[in-house]
Amino acid sequence: MRQAWxxxxxxxxxxxxxxxxxxxxxxxxxxxxxxxxFYYVLSNFLHxxxxxxxxxxxxxxxxxxTFIPTQQKLKLWHVFFVEFALAFNLPFLFTYSMIINQVNxxxxxxxxxxxxxxxxxxxxxxxxxxxxxxxxLLIRAIGHDxxxxxxxxxxxxxxxxxxxxxxxxxxxxxxxxxxxxxxxQLKFEQKKSEQLRDNFLKLQKRESTIKTYxxxxxxxxxxxxxxxxxxxxxxxxxxxxxxxxQGFTRLAETQSTETICEILNEYFTAINEAVxxxxxEVDKFMGDAAMATFDSVDDCMKAYLQVFKHLKAKRHDxxxxxxxxxxxxxxxxxxxxxxxxxxxxxxxxxxxxxxPVNIAARIEALTRYYNVEVIASEDFIxxxxxxxxxxxxxxxxxxxxxxxxxxxxxxxxxxxxxxKNYKLKTKETxxxxxxxxxxxxxxxxxxxxxxxxxxxxxxxxxxxxxxxxNYISKTKILKSGTD
Numbered sequence: 100m101r102q103a104w105x106x107x108x109x110x111x112x113x114x115x116x117x118x119x120x121x122x123x124x125x126x127x128x129x130x131x132x133x134x135x136x137f138y139y140v141l142s143n144f145l146h147x148x149x150x151x152x153x154x155x156x157x158x159x160x161x162x163x164x165t166f167i168p169t170q171q172k173l174k175l176w177h178v179f180f181v182e183f184a185l186a187f188n189l190p191f192l193f194t195y196s197m198i199i200n201q202v203n204x205x206x207x208x209x210x211x212x213x214x215x216x217x218x219x220x221x222x223x224x225x226x227x228x229x230x231x232x233x234x235x236l237l238i239r240a241i242g243h244d245x246x247x248x249x250x251x252x253x254x255x256x257x258x259x260x261x262x263x264x265x266x267x268x269x270x271x272x273x274x275x276x277x278x279x280x281x282x283x284q285l286k287f288e289q290k291k292s293e294q295l296r297d298n299f300l301k302l303q304k305r306e307s308t309i310k311t312y313x314x315x316x317x318x319x320x321x322x323x324x325x326x327x328x329x330x331x332x333x334x335x336x337x338x339x340x341x342x343x344x345q346g347f348t349r350l351a352e353t354q355s356t357e358t359i360c361e362i363l364n365e366y367f368t369a370i371n372e373a374v375x376x377x378x379x380e381v382d383k384f385m386g387d388a389a390m391a392t393f394d395s396v397d398d399c400m401k402a403y404l405q406v407f408k409h410l411k412a413k414r415h416d417x418x419x420x421x422x423x424x425x426x427x428x429x430x431x432x433x434x435x436x437x438x439x440x441x442x443x444x445x446x447x448x449x450x451x452x453x454x455p456v457n458i459a460a461r462i463e464a465l466t467r468y469y470n471v472e473v474i475a476s477e478d479f480i481x482x483x484x485x486x487x488x489x490x491x492x493x494x495x496x497x498x499x500x501x502x503x504x505x506x507x508x509x510x511x512x513x514x515x516x517x518x519k520n521y522k523l524k525t526k527e528t529x530x531x532x533x534x535x536x537x538x539x540x541x542x543x544x545x546x547x548x549x550x551x552x553x554x555x556x557x558x559x560x561x562x563x564x565x566x567x568x569n570y571i572s573k574t575k576i577l578k579s580g581t582d
Contacts, residue, residue: 183561222260230497314380317449328447330441335451338399338479341430341459342370342406343388354423362425363387365413373405382450390459392451396433396482400512403473407513431475431510432456454501458526461498462507469493471511471567480508489519491526492533493567506533509567517556525551552564 162250317327344350345368350357370389374381379393379402393399410427417424436453437550455478462474471493480490489512497504528547535544551568 134189139561166551178567218465296414314382315375316380327449328440330440330449332437334435335438336394336433336435337451337455338396338431338433338482339436339451339455340374340403340460341388341432341456341463342390342427343386343463345426345428347387347425350423350425358423362423366425369406369409373402373409377402377405383448390456396479397484399431399433399479400483400510401429403510404513407472415475426472427581428463428466428471429473430459430461430466431473431479432459432462433476433479434458457500458498458505461500462496463499465496465507469509469567471509473513475510477506477508477510485547488523488526491522493529495533495537521554521556525554 320327320330344362350362353360366387367384367389370391373379374391374393377393377398377447378395378580382390382392391402393402399411406429414424416422432455434453434455436451436455438451440448440449441446441452442448455476458476462476466472466474474493475490483490490508490510493507493509495504495506509520509522514522528551532544532547532551535541535547548568555568
């Protein structure tokens with residue numbers, strides 16, 4: 100218990116003096132200079148010169164004791180040496196002055212001034228205990244032989260009054276130090292808060308930039324503490340959406356780079372929003388083309404419809420503002436594919452490859468051939484809900500990369516109500532014509548196409564016509580066989 104108490108006292112003294120020693124070292128000569136000026140002015144004003152040399156010597160000692168090399172400030176014995184030197188120096192000067200000057204205004208003013216200086220510069224424990232004790236001890240030891248009883252009591256009262264002011268100075272210093280510490284702490288916390296805010300904003304901006312260039316699934320892996328570079332190849336079953344702008348080469352030849360950039364950003368923005376709002380992920384951009392994957396055909400269908408809804412509104416705005424318009428095609432497929440990191444340590448790309456990916460790209464290219472906007476594979480159609488009707492078979496086609504022809508379908512839910520109703524009514528007729536064609540019964544197939552052409556809805560807007568049927572009637576695709 101005693102050792103713990105002594106340790107606390109030692110800590111109090113050392114902690115306080117770590118600051119005070121720096122204060123003494125930096126300001127000791129200033130305090131000494133103030134005392135010298137004070138003694139000189141006051142002695143000239145009151146014509147007391149007999150103890151001026153002694154007082155100036157004491158002031159120099161005050162400066163000497165306080166101006167000490169900083170490397171010694173951590174030694175406890177040095178702390179006590181400085182404090183006791185100061186505590187003894189000043190009362191001795193007061194007592195000597197009292198003996199010479201017989202307790203006058205000069206002595207009293209010197210005591211108050213030095214007491215206040217000492218109270219502001221020294222440790223509170225020494226200021227409050229050692230300084231007054233030494234002063235009273237010296238005046239009792241020396242004063243009885245030089246002062247009468249009235250002067251002696253007056254000296255004691257003067258000391259009490261002086262040290263009352265000393266305690267006020269101590270309290271002021273403690274309050275000021277506490278307030279200063281609080282202000283310093285507040286400033287430190289404010290600066291730290293500002294630094295944290297700046298760092299947070301930088302990290303937020305960095306994260307936003309990374310999110311723009313890195314796919315969400317990889318960011319999720321990083322957030323979970325996983326290493327994207329350690330991603331193992333695996334088979335996944337997904338729906339694939341492949342799309343690009345039709346006639347982009349010709350568009351790039353005839354339009355400025357600013358216009359091309361505007362068109363591409365408008366187009367890709369619609370793709371991005373539709374994909375990510377429907378639980379998909381953009382796999383890559385390739386020139387004017389984009390590829391996205393979905394875990395379900397249902398999400399893929401929602402995304403494709405959202406793309407058409409958004410870009411139809413943009414197309415209407417472009418026509419009204421007389422800006423260049425563009426068309427695009429979409430290919431949809433479904434199946435099992437390989438997901439892996441492809442590339443090298445300098446550049447990796449997390450992507451999917453496989454038959455469904457190839458089919459999506461190939462049938463998207465056929466949208467120009469068949470004059471339609473969306474083509475889906477048979478595997479994709481099989482995953483649609485049983486009651487879904489907005490699709491029709493358009494051909495059995497051999498595509499590049501496949502040894503066997505595949506059956507392809509047009510999706511038309513995005514069409515106008517007039518055109519959707521027409522395609523629903525003629526859906527079975529179209530399916531029969533495909534069947535006749537597969538049997539090389541081209542005459543029967545042509546007859547069915549003729550009936551479909553005759554039932555085409557008439558509309559002032561040519562875009563409302565069934566472009567596929569019109570294309571067949573002009574080019575006789577059904578008679579040409581598979582390519």
